Amino acid sequence: MTVPARIQRRRTKGWRLPVNAVIVSRPSRWGNLCKVALMEEMGYDDPHAAAADNFRLWLAGSRSDAPNDEADQRRERILTDLHLLRGKDLACTCPPGRACHGDYLIYRANMPAAELDAWIATVRERVNRQRIAAHDKPLYAPA
Structure with missing residues (x-):
């Protein structure tokens, strides 16, 4: 089995998504909520990395930049389906050699299944603790 890779999605005539690849760019269900342009406006030296x-x-459970139900539910959809990316190449518009959220999705999706399940459980606990601290209803029932 080959190691999954991130490939640059093109919008040029004739470009086709390779077989066994999944689009993870911003408008997709796997997209990054954080815009590179916003990071650039905020003055980051490397807005892609930021x-x-x-x-x-955020995927690891931080609610500091998006403390709302919509962001929590989006994170949950990604966590629930992360296993579907296992073994797939991921296509994003980020140029090769630049930091991309797709790299992190590849890393997490290809963890051993038991390790991924444990990490997801930890993320869910973290989200619940932050929601309770903010006087919001927990998203997950206690285990």
């Missing part, structure tokens, strides 16, 4: 890091923190 946006990718923001996604990593």
Whole structure:
């Protein structure tokens, strides 16, 4: 089995998504909520890296930049279906060699199944603790 890779999605005539690849760019269900342009406006030296890091923190359960039900439910949809990306190449518009949230999706999706399940359980606990601290209803029932 080959190691999954991130490929650059093109919008040029004749470009086709390779077999065994999944689009993870912004408008997709796997897209990064954090915009590179916003990171650029905020003055980050490497806005791609800042946006990718923001996604990593958000997917790991941080609610600091998006403390709302919509973001929590979107995170849950990604966590629930992350296993579907296992073994797939991921296509995003980010240029090769630049930081991309797709790199993190590849890393997490291809973890051993038991390790991925444990990580997802930890993320869900983290989200619940933050929701309770913010006087919101927990998203997940206690185990």
